[in-house]
Each structure stands twice: as structure tokens, then as C-alpha cells.
Amino acid sequence: MTKQAANNAELYDLYRELILDHARNPRHFGRLDNATHKAEGINPLCGDKLKMYFNIDNHGRIEGTSFEGSGCAISMASASLLTDAVLGMSVDDADALFDTVSARLTQSGIDEGSAVDIDVDVPLAKLKALDGVREFPSRVKCATLAWHALHSALSHQPTPATTE
């Protein structure tokens, strides 16, 4: 494969159909009026902002999710995928998923076998669509923004989450 072709492949890997679909038609988009937990995520590099909302019931289970804001295709798709993925999860599992996803997205130049594995249950398998950012160090923060906001919301941290 020529270098140009390899680059092309990376680009198509980053902007997979699933990513573009979630970016264009974000799931659970909007305010969640009965949210018990919420947090704002700010990417200081571009000024993009996301607000994540979660409704957590008395048993520590995430019963409702939503987000609002604007951002690039990567950050919007990542937030949309997140709201799908953690719906119905326990808070502990969701926080563990934050660790897993963060680790997975920040491991660059590794092969599939050694990447931190994501449980293949649907819809979690879809999170692998974010893997393309590994080859784009400047865009990793776009993908992790919503996850940092999730972590912040679950731990009730009062200040906005950032990717720094």
C-alpha cells in the first residue's frame, strides 16, 4: 500500500459510516428534565461544549441519558454512542467503562489483539467504531470529551470536565 493509500484508509477508518451516522443523527439528543446527574465537558482546544445528563435511580442504575451541545463529528458521535452504551448500566459499570474507553482510545499504534478489550455485548461493540482516532493524536480528546463528562457527572464534580 502506498503512503497515500494508507492515509486514505486511516481517514476512512476515522470517519466510519457508524460515526457519521451518529454525528448526523445523534441519539438521546436534548435536555433530560429529570436528570439526577449532569456535567459539562469543554474541549479547550476548540471551545466545543457538551452537556451530559443522566437519570440514576435509587439502585444506582442509569435509567435515562441524554446530551446536548455542538462539536465535531468525532465528539458528537462519541457522546451519542455513550448515551446508548451506558443506558441501563450500573454506575459502577459505567465508570469502569469510562476507564476502559479512555485507555483504549489513548493506546496508539497497537494491534487489535493487545488493545484493552471492550465487552462485545451490543451496543458496546459499537464503541470500537471510535478506534480510528488512535491514529489521530490531535483528535483523541474529541472522542474522550463525553467520557470525561460522564465520569465527572457520576462523581458529582461541580466544575466542568475538560480533556486536559
Add this chain to the structure above:
Amino acid sequence: MSQAQLKPSSISAEWRKDFPILSQSVNGHPLVYLDSAASGQQPAAVIDAVAHYHREDHANVHRGVHTLSQRATDAFEGARDKIRDFINAASRTEVVMTSGTTESINLVAQSFCRPRIGPGDKVLITHLEHHANIVPWQLVCEQTGAELVVAPMDDQGQLELEKLWALLTDDVFILAIGHVSNALGTVNPIKGIIAEARERDIPVLVDGAQGVPHMAIDVQDLDCDFYAFSGHKMFGPTGTGVLYAREAHLESMPPYQGGGDMILEVSFESTVYNELPYKFEAGTPNIGGVIGLGAAVDYLQSIGMQRIADYERDLHDYMVAALESVDGIRLIGTAASKASVQSFLLDDIHSHDLGTILDHQGVAIRTGHHCAMPVMSRFGISGTARASIAFYNNSDDVDRLIAALLKARQLFT
């Protein structure tokens, strides 16, 4: 515009070969550098001057009697003389070396304004400013109780001059205004604005970071009180900058920072400050950087700023016409008088996505808010893609930009 359309692929100049960095491939494609408004590339003459200094002449300036110190001092002060000539300051005492435009503006805010303003005074800026010409004034207003006032711009990104005149009231202590907008490329009619302000005895600071690299600057002809600019935007090293200030102002201002080099005599009871401009240059300066900046001035003068301005006008017009021909493009910043910069949006593709896709085709542009968030808010957007040219660019670069944008469209639809 017509010239660009008549000669679609013929705008090029031989100056490109003077810039070693431009002859490389990025992501498998020959580099197209369209981000000079963020930082200009350095010609070999600048790189060599800095390297020569570090290899042969490095020592501290203004101190030693030994040979190297004398060489370093001569080269450093020689650069100051070149810069004085370049902007036609009346005296070398009016050329203060700083770390960049940001420090130059902070210096004026803290030393010229802070001791003299208070509640009831106003600092006037405009809606087009870079954060570096907003935040230093916000700080000094917070510190003193003065009020920050913002002159509006229209939908093309031009100052609304009638409204600006109306805001130039007696209680305005200083007007701080950009020469060329970094986000929109608008060239403000700065000479006329300075004349209006001077009629009302209002001092004017011009943020010239985007002006100096693209046109001949004559601070005496402009008749401004302060003119701030950066070395790295005019193809010199980062960490260098200049504050031009009228000598009478500098005489009347307290030092910005204390330290070595800015004093004549120090005891624990009192300190006698050094003469101008050294009173404002505390500590060991960026000697190598300033020498490189002097080399950048030599290089620019060997071409001539008017030639550069003429060439860039044609190339800018070509770029704007080419961008307009792309379906789904929305130009942000369409002032009648512009230089170097074109901001745009493509369909609903976020500028960061555009930046990544273009980079993968070897095309470097800036994306985001360009350190001018109020400008973005004025247009109801969070950011733009911005292509900015210098005299080392040519119409092939623009053609590559357009091809890369078409590819982005293809990827996203």
C-alpha cells in the same frame, strides 16, 4: 478577482525556495502550508542567522567587555536598528523588544494605563479583536474599575465607523484596535481611525500582529501611539516581538518588570532606571531570536513589502474566487478590504473534521475559534476553517486546498 480568473494557475513566485520547511511531504503529499496567520515559516536566512549566533557569537548582551559579549550586543542592537528602519520609528529608543504582541499589549495596559485610569474611564476596543487585544484590557479594567467598551462590526466583518466615532468620547482613555483581523482578514482603515482618535486626544494602540507581515508599516505616517507586533508572524523566530511606542509615553511610564538590564544603579533604598528602551527590557532578552528577527527584516526588505502586498492581493483574490466556486461553502469575513486570510465553513462539516481531512492530504489550515471567540459569536458559530497565505504560497496551493475540500465533501455525503 478578474485577474485571478484570467490566469487561473499562474500566480507563483520564486521566494518559496527560500523556505526549507516547505519542500517536504506531509502524510504522503507535498506540504501545502496555509496557516501563516498562526505562524509564518522562516527563510533559510533567518535559520542560518540564529544558528550562526549560537555557534559563533553567543554571550550575554550589554554586560561583558569580552569579545563574544560585544559581538552579541552588536548583533542584538543591530537588529533593533533594522526594526526601527522597517517600521520607520523616529528613534531606536522607541523600539522595545518583547516576547511577542501579547507581552507588548500587556506592557501598555499595565504601565501606561493602570497607574492612570479608574472608575469613570473607558478602554475602547472592537469586536474584531484577537484575545490578546481583549484580555489584557479586561484585566486592567478589573484592576482599576475602568469600563471596557466594544465597538461593533457589521455582517461582512467590517467596523461600523459611524458607531466607532460616536464611541470616541472624552472619557475614553485609550483605543486598542487590530490593524488586520486574524480571524476574518479585515484590514481596518487604521490611519483614518487614528486621526479621528487623535483629534479627541485619545491615544491609540494598534495590534499589528497581522499587519506587519503583509504590508509596509510606517508608524510615523500612521501617527499611532503604540504599535505591537510579533516576530514569528513576520517569518522570524517565536518568542520575539516589538512594542513601538512614542518616546514621550515611554518616558512617562513606570517599568513593566524589574530586573537586570533595566537599571542604572540599584541600592536597597532606591533604583535608578536605565535609559530607553532598556527601562522596559528587564532580564536577559531572547538574543538569538531577536537576531533572527533582524535577519527576517533584511529578507523582507530585500523583496520589498509593497511587492509582497501586491503579490498577496492577487493570490488572496484567487483563493477567495476559488473557494466561492465550491458548492456548500460559506465565507466568513467578506470585508471590502482584506489581507491574507479567508475563513469559511463547508456544509455542516465541523471545522476540526475539515482540518483533519485536509491535513491528511498535506494541506495545513487552522480550525476553531482562532483566539477570537467574540468574532465567532458575532456570526453565531463556534469556529471556522481558516486558510491564510503568505508570499511563499502560490495558486497551486490554493488548487490543492480546493481539491482537498471536495474530498471532504465526498467523505461526508
